[in-house]
Amino acid sequence: MHLSTLAHLHIPAMPPTATTTEPHVVVFAFPFGTHAAPLFSVIHRLATFSPNAHFSFFNTSESNTSIFSASKYNTLPNIKVSDVCDGIREGYTFLGKPQEKIELFLEAAPESFRKSIKAAVAETGRKVTCLLTDAFFWFAAEMAEEIRVDWVAFWTSSPAAVSAHFYTDFIGENFGAGDTMEKDQTLHLIPGFSKVQIRDLPEEVLLGNLESIFSRMLHKMGNMLPRAAAVFLNSFEELDPIIINDLNSKFKRFLCTGPFNLVSSPSQVPDTNGCIAWLDKQKPASVAYVSFGSVATPPPKELVALAEALEASKVAFLWSLKDSSHLPKGFLDRTKSHGIVLPWAPQVEILAHTAIGVFITHCGWNSVLESIVGGVPMICRPFFGDQKLNGRMVEDVWNIGLRVEGEVLTKNGVIDCLDQIFSQEKGKIRRENIKTLQELAKRATESNGSSSKNFIALADLVTNTGNYKN
Structure with missing residues (x-):
């Protein structure tokens, strides 16, 4: 039928x-x-x-x-x-x-x-x-x-x-x-x-x-x-x-x-990987949290490009990635001083942590709202469905993040986005804008x-x- x-x-x-x-x-x-x-x-x-x-x-x-x-x-x-x-x-x-x-x-x-x-x-x-x-x-x-x-x-x-x-x-x-x-x-x-x-x-x-x-x-x-x-x-x-x-x-x-994560009971799933303890040791607004949700996964070439960008930029990172087999050889060892890759992470709690400075995301709607509630600007790599529309709203309507150039992860593109968020005046403005939305979300609930x-x-x-x- x-x-x-x-x-x-x-x-x-x-x-x-x-x-x-x-x-x-x-x-x-x-x-x-x-x-x-x-x-x-x-x-x-x-x-x-x-x-x-x-x-x-x-x-x-x-x-x-x-x-x-x-x-x-x-x-x-x-x-x-x-x-x-x-x-x-x-x-x-x-x-x-x-x-x-x-x-x-x-x-x-x-x-x-x-x-x-x-x-x-x-x-x-x-x-x-x-x-x-x-x-x-x-x-x-x-x-x-x-x-x-x-x-x-x-x-x-x-x-x-x-x-x-x-x-x-x-x-x-x-x-x-x-x-x-x-x-x-x-x-x-x-x-x-x-x-x-x-x-x-x-x-x-x-x-x-x-x-x-x-x-x-x-x-x-x-x-x-x-x-x-x-x-x-x-x-x-x-x-x-x-x-x-x-x-x-x-x-x-x-x-x-x-937003639902402000009005519903917080997750009781234990942080078995010690994410929060690791974040507690990092400087405020210094860590890039990376997660593309439970459905979307970048192709291997893009995973490599993202890894190379994180390594070259020396930005501290926490990466939720089920399968790390496509990462560059030796990447985990070379970056263990300032980054961790885990198969699962408690996203809501992570985005609420003061150490998180940017969220590299697929721009799914739940993730966008969780980022707003956490007051964390975004770097968006959308894949399908509403994600491209969400990315446009994030970058050009609300001005609380960036889309990677061409909506494809490249080493230089990610490095540029990280630099804009962490080091440029544009990043400061985006951080202020999302803090404003964060406050409006709290008032709404x-x-x-x-x-x-x-x-x-x-x-x-x-x-x-x-x-x-x-």
Whole structure:
């Protein structure tokens, strides 16, 4: 089944087998990338805030195992975590296609989610009062209408990225498409995009394979989100006021409720590699922290170039790298006096440490926000998805970091970026700018801050049984 056919699926209303009107929120997670974990952190917070509400959290077994294997969450009696079908049939032989697991999952998702709703109602004795899902599940709009409840969508990336998907058709109509499109055009017709170019957009918007499962999913999502009772995300209003005001005029509710790492419990995963103890011995704002997240990895040639730059610059560094086999021979020994390479590091705690002076990153949204909260300027090497757009915002809109030249790691390019951040006036300005954003983020999450007020609005919407339309 193709994704485009999902819009025509009839999803019958659930039988009214339950009678209680206490809130029952059914949650569907997207089990790939870094989607499910931040969604669960929100659910945990909502469940703590609204103990009379019940939350049925559905995710694949593999993703649930990943989230809870090193769980930082205490078990709450009003959250039930359950597995949902991953779409991989018994005996299935993988064809090696890009995004094959995602395609199989999405093909099975409407039917498996429908069964999950029935099971949740039967088990809890509570009718569903709200459907809260990852925004990728655009078909949840129709599913929620069928069972006559509100759909609330969780967007895992930036306000700019959701704006790009919302305006996809508008961009195509006004800026050209395909090979005729000039990639250096500025998207000045979109609020908040005066410095954003076509080349910065996620490939799935206009420049990649627009018939891929991912492109079609995101295009449909951009069209469906205005039907959601609310779209909420991990951000704060003061970061992108123009974009956020515009989306608030296009969507029913657009609620920034982050940064999450300021409002959620800190990770309880132990620092087994002694990162913090090592940082305690370094000078303030002197260390380059290097991490490209759990999905993106630079090609070997770029890893070598980055290593050579760190060695030549003699900047102290802490590098989180799962596989160090591609580093130059003898690099670890030659740099052991001022650098360490580890397979894993506690990123939030590291970015909060006073010794960190710059973050060399893939520019994923969670990492960008964690860097802002830590007050650490960035050197960005984006790879895919929203990362190029995030990099543009970091360098040219917020002026809190740099993108490496050509968005490829080279020895001289990294050395130049390190010099700008640590030694030049431009670096001082960027550090001051990110400290300003750091303070705004903290204020947003205080009791009277914008994110705190938005979270209360979200909780009221999600757990208000008056939204139930049966």
